[in-house]
Amino acid sequence: MSTQSVTSPHPPVDDGYLDYPARRYGMDHDRYAWSMLTDRKPVVWPDGKKLAVWVNLSLEHFPLNPSGKPVKLPGGMSMPYPDLRHYTLRDYGNRVGVYRLLEAFDKAGVRPTLAINALLVERYPQLAGLIRERSNDVIAHSWSMDTAHAGGLDEVAEAELIKRSIDTLTKAFGKTPSGWLSPGKLESPNTPDLIKAAGIEYFCDWVNDDMPYVFQTKHGDLTAMPLSTEFEDRFVVVDNFQSEQSWAEQVMDACDLLLAEANEQGGRILSIPLHAWVMGQPHRIKHVEAALAYVMSKPGVWNASAGEICAAWRGQQTDDANINA
Amino acid sequence: MKDDPGYYDYWPYSNRPKITWPNGAKLAFWVAPNIEFYELNPPKNPSRAAWPHPYPAVPGYSIRDYGNRVGHMRQMKLLDKYAIRGSISLSTALCTHHPEIIEMCRERDWEFFTHGIYNTRYTYGMTEAQERAMILESMETIERAVGKLPAGYLAPALSHSEVTIDLFAELGGTYTCDLFHDDQPTPVHVRSGRRFVSVPYSLELNDTIVYVVNKIEPRRYGRMIKDSFDRLYAEGSTSGTVMCIPTHNYQVSCPHRLSAFEEALEYITGHPDVWVTTGREIADYYLAHHYDAALADIKSGRKA
Known part of the structure; x- marks a missing residue:
């Protein structure tokens, strides 16, 4: 190779930088197969509905003294300790916002799915009690918004963190959660394997599709939602x-597009991800109400929990070729 | 390091030799879908990190994969509807990873230009020989896949060296998308002295710049496209202009964004004096009909 351009300010890269060992058909990893949405068998939702609507409310706890390890998560403390401003504004969601949102859901006839940091049910048993009474579907959302599952997290520690989170939620709600959402949708290289080993059936971290697909782990398949x-x-x-x-x-534009596509190509999913500390604010709630009223007024809409949508999808993946596609 | 890239001379927008496009069109319109492959675990480049998170960077990687799994078909259907042939800015490794996408674009006679091999391999730190090898491999991959060498280049992830455009011209390319200095094609100085041009691509209307960097609402993006079109179309009466919408299937094709883009396409293609074309056709036409007059006008150093 010739000499470095004399005026380049950049450290050189070696010739290995021009090797492409994972350049092959399909993906550059073995977690799932390459598949275009339009090539898959059309999905039909119960009662011939077209669009499954999954309203997902995240209930989160942001500690005042985060470790920031292995990485800081979005929404966490950002001012010098004690960051009362962000701590309390996040906590607002669990004291006020969540109740406002649950009322809005009830008014719109929406059954939400709740992604919950396990620490929250220990801290706020009254809120946990209400959720238990409502029997909404619960997704395990790790321990808190200071437990990032990201590269650098020790595997044994991560397994313990997952078990502690699932056990705590199971105890609080009398039912083991079948879904998982990693805080910030970050993962370590082991997260999918560890949550599958802990009994999780579906997870919601990968934003590469509008429909579920099969995700491979060392312990069997997960469904990516x-x-x-x-x-x-x-x-x-x-x-x-x-x-x-x-x-x-x-949200309305997404609803229209997905409904139109569902009419041509088979069932689609509209997920509406919400956070109690964001949309539970008094100046925002009416927009949640408007969006939900719009979506729920559309013919062909099926409001369901993430678990129900996942089960309905899995029930149609009878063909091995398709489930692995 | 230089204080000026040296690729072009100052040239006032006013009173330039008049550009006319085929059939008297005032504006040459092209859509450039970036069809990219980002690696989950690319080798480190000391000058720029590929991902903001440690391996595996699930948020960044997975949304980009969305573009290929879901977004591509949505945008292609839309471009079909408005009879627009895409000019693809291609991470050429995609020819191996996802040949189905390449085949669909080839069937439609879309243009393929090179955008490097992977969008996670940066030009920074490459020797000239390394960079030449990378660009050449990307060009040859396109030739193998679609039977024709590419004419245009957009450096991967907009990562450049001082000689990126020189190298591409020496390898037989005729236009670059890497310069944002004008609303018309312009001659570009390359060290080989070849006839080589810049075809306006746009950062301001690039969906990723709009959505990721500038954090603009989808409906406002639709209005920006229409406003941009109105002005360039009007100015095109004086001298023909170019309008490009660079897109990414993982941005514009998201379900909450596509309808604003569709409205804008409907608006633009509903005007009579629009040449709906590709980057290569603009470059070729300009080189054949307007390049020499432009060069002479620039050299004259005339008054603005």
């Missing part, structure tokens, strides 16, 4: 500084 980040409330309103009204419009 499509929980959007791109029009998640926190992403749109907090990270991207867009208005509440725009968020509602985005």
